[in-house]
Amino acid sequence: MKRERLFFRRILTLFLSFILSGSLHAQLKGDHLLGDAGLQSGTQTPPGFTLVVPVYFYNAAKLKNGKGELVTDNLGLNMFVTGIGGAWVTNLKILGGNYGGTALFPFASNRLESTVTTVKSPFAFTDIYLQPVQLGWHLKRADFVxxxxxYLPSGKYEQGGDDNSGLGQLVNEFSGGSTVYFDKRKSIHFSALLSYALNGKKKGTDVKTGDNLSIEGGLGKTWYLKKANSPIPTIINAGIIYYMQFKTTEDHIPLASGFLLNPDKDQIYGIGAEGNVFIPHIRSLIGVRWLGETGAKNRLQGNTYMLTIAYMLKTFEKKKGE
Known part of the structure; x- marks a missing residue:
């Protein structure tokens, strides 16, 4: 009986590895976490160095097939990701845009429940995100990035392992986007950021995840609340946000028998809301996001939640006259 349960657990884990959505523990999914960009996703922050602590939570129960039909709503995936990172923007100009970058050192855990078994991965160090190059341009009515x-395969990964904390693949990602403003004060805006991820082979295998196209952004409104005793206003930003992701090439999965499995491409859409506030006297931004998913194919469908805390450690903005 014990051997049968162990066999079933392994089969279930293998099956779920083909269809889990966005999990850092799941096989054949990219490292890009949907929902990490929203309002003004096509805008580079002002020059400075900022410490960032993201808190990301994803839960899903519905599994959809390649036709978008419900297979089951009895699965429970809970994924938690957090970490610490830094983002910098300098006054150095390259091709007319400010040079910047980002680094994030994350930790993640997953819990998958069904009516017959529970699969868990421990809270552990996962794959590092490093953006060594970001360029940003600012025009009167639009920004561009x-x-x-x-994505560096720094998290623990072993083929067939049940305690992996990373995806075991090197990912090269290229991105570009814009925020368009509809008034002179730049208070009403719409943004879109396109990211294309080229996924490499998993460590020690010929397994390769298909490439992913992600689009994220939102439509929002900004309010500037200036106090008499403060030269910098409190900034409130709120609006509707969205994301979508498409697998553009097929997964490559050689099986032990020599048979080559190429699962159907998957896709997902999400829409929700974002609100954030910049508090000048503590030089900090606090933001929250929620997105409900729809239109899933060959993956789970659920909800994404994100809390972001950012502290501007140092500003590099030049004062007037410098």
């Missing part, structure tokens, strides 16, 4: 990033 372009960047190159890497």
């Amino acid at each position: 372009a960047g190159y990033a890497l």
Whole structure:
């Protein structure tokens, strides 16, 4: 009986590895966490160095097939990701845009429950995100960004392992986007950021995740609340946000028998809300996001929640006259 349960657990884990959504523990999914960009996703922050602590939670119960039909709503996936990172923007100009970058050192855990078994991965160090190049341009009615990033396979990964904390693949990601403003004060805005991830082979295998196209952004409104005793206003930003992701190439999965499995491509859409506030006297931004998913194919469908705390450690903005 024990051997049968162990066999079933392994089969279930293998099956779920083909269809789990966005999990850092799941096989054949990219490292890009949907929902990490929202309002003004096509805008580079002002020059400075900022410490960032993201808190990301994803839960899902519905599993959809390649036709978007419900297979089951009896699965329970809970994924938690947090960490510490830094983002910098300098006054150095390259091709007319400010040079910047980002680094994030994350930790993650997953719990998958069904009516027959529970699969858990421990809270552990996972794959590092490094964006060594980001360029940002600011025009009167629009901002633009372009960047190159890497997801480094720094988390524990072993083929067939049940305690992996990373995906075991090097990912090269290219991105570009814009925020368009509809008034002179830049208070009403719409943004879109496109990211294309080229996924490499998993460590020690010929397994390769298909490439992913992600689009994220939102439509929002900004309020500037200036106090008499403060030269910098409190800034409130709120609006509707969205994301979508498409697998553009097929997964490559050689099986032990020599048979090559190429699962159907998956896709997902999400829409929700974002609100954040910049508090000048503590030089900090606090933001929250929620997105409900729809239109899933070959993956789970659920909800994404994100809390972001950012502290501007140092500003590099030049004062007037400098």
